[in-house]
Amino acid sequence: MINTIIFDLGGVLIDWNPYHLYRKVFNNDDEIRDFLASVCTPDWNEEQDAGRSLKNGTDILVAKHPDHEDNIRLFYNRWEEMLGGAIDETVTIFKQLKDSGKYKIYALTNWSEETFVLTKARYEFLSWFDGIVVSGTEKIRKPYPEFYKILLDRYHVNPEEALFIDDSARNVEGAENLGISSIHFTSAAELKNELISRGIL
Structure with a gap:
């Protein structure tokens, strides 16, 4: 029982969906899909879910993908727009x-x-x-x-x-x-x- x-x-x-934010940034959903699959990936986000600080997570990813720095920083700087x-x-x-x-x-x-x-x-x-x-x-x-x-x-x-x-x-x-x-x-x-x-x- x-x-x-x-x-x-x-x-x-x-x-909660990152598309709500990134549709304001990218030209189409294909670009968003590629970005979330190769840069701000679910595996990366789950490390913050498991306790890594947002700053550390962001810094690690910016160092790995410096050409995407602006869009990476948006993930948590404008995170509430994903709600x-x-x-x-x-x-x-x-x-x-x-x-x-x-x-x-x-x-x-x-x-x-x-x-x-x-x-x-x-x-x-x-x-x-x-x-x-x-x-x-x-x-x-x-x-x-x-x-x-x-x-x-x-x-x-x-x-x-x-x-x-x-x-x-x-x-x-x-x-x-x-x-x-x-x-x-x-x-x-x-x-x-x-x-x-x-x-x-």
Whole structure:
């Protein structure tokens, strides 16, 4: 029986996407795609999510790609422009779960500690969680099992009684490897249907 819901944030409850910023800079999406695949890559960004400072991450990348310095520095200098807003349909589901009074609800997010401060001030619904575990604060991220275990241990969560929701198949697999039932998020509509079919919503 599920008594705990664990949400990812980016891509599930918050529309975070570098394209929102870089569409103001590059001529087309192909140029953005190339830049994010070869310069400001997901692997590079994940190091900041895992605790490396934004300054160190930026300096390392500028040294490696000096010809892209201006656009590299934009990544964190104008990082808030990557936030497209709340994903309202998922926030509505979150509120329904919260209002039911049946569940403890937590967030487990890969997010830089420095940028999460900005994010937390922007979205009121982040105060609804019973607890939030941020990778940048803990210096470890999904899908490493130790990161999930921080939440399980800190909030005394039985993995067999928890449900994890994340838009990354890799992160879902990491949770399932620890015995946590999971939903791979693709849309709010699909999530709602899945929660109803499981008798949770």
